[in-house]
Amino acid sequence: MAETRWLDPSEMRAWKAFLAAGALLNRRLDQQLKEDSGLSHAQYEILVRLSAHPDGELRMTELADALINSKSGLTYQVGQLEKAGLVRRRSCPSDVRGVFAVLTEAGRELLERAAPGHVAAVRELLIDVLTPEQREAIADGLGEVTRRLRAGSA
Amino acid sequence: MAETRWLDPSEMRAWKAFLAAGALLNRRLDQQLKEDSGLSHAQYEILVRLSAHPDGELRMTELADALINSKSGLTYQVGQLEKAGLVRRRSCPSDVRGVFAVLTEAGRELLERAAPGHVAAVRELLIDVLTPEQREAIADGLGEVTRRLRAGSA
């Protein structure tokens, strides 16, 4: 192991800002969503992914790695959403083991009611605070970071 | 409520990258820290804050809002660290209610052992992936985001 290259002040500033912004923003959005529509941010994300797909359905595994949680966490959350009637499970015809999560009509409606407030919050707290150049830098830089993280999880 | 201003593709790209990078990075660092030194990222952060202060001590409340967690979460984590002998509690002389968390010698040693690996990971996964311009943009942009979030939590 070589000498440790500590973070210089500029690097430290970026790292701390990233960390703090992520944590605070997540917390805030979670609150906003929960009191606005009763959904957690995680649940909201699930509904969004589903709604982005034809027929509003997606395999559990695809959901799991599109998202953040462990597989067991997904099982739990889909269970919650199912109890709430926002999602339905359907077994995959071609592979008995496979399970689709399907957005119900109620789910789609709730999502449509929740989305405007959520988007407004994201805009107010993040997007509209950044200059267009900063937005691009974040999209490019963190996009690359994400790509590598996904690649390196083999 | 005015018409919803949805996110355009560029904005969406930034938002998704930010979200994904935050989640993936946090998870990865957590794993790295845990198998490297047995600390969670949250615990590591606590130790870092303490070590950054003279005598390695800090009031619970100061810790709480320097960090991310709720107050109860902090109580819990400090409890864990105390059980592990990395931190000690000391009641504040001037205010009986107040409690200092104090870094023990063992805590400082563990932190010093854990830091190099952690910094290396942060560097590899985030800092060194970004161009200097992107780093600055992130530091500035997300710094401002953080400032507003802290201000608006009144």
Place this chain on the structure above:
DNA sequence: GGCGTGTGGTTCAAATTCGAACCACGCCGT
């Protein structure tokens, strides 16, 4: 056909998180 190996999901126990309720005490006006 029959057997290892790998996948897709779920279940389980344990750890963590959060907010709300709570206690004990300082602070301040009277």
Place this chain on the structure above:
DNA sequence: ACGGCGTGGTTCGAATTTGAACCACACGCC
């Protein structure tokens, strides 16, 4: 000195998260 209010921390219960263990099945290869 006294009573009410705000603060600093902890406790409590409920919800969530995670990794590991676990089934049931698909697949490839003999």
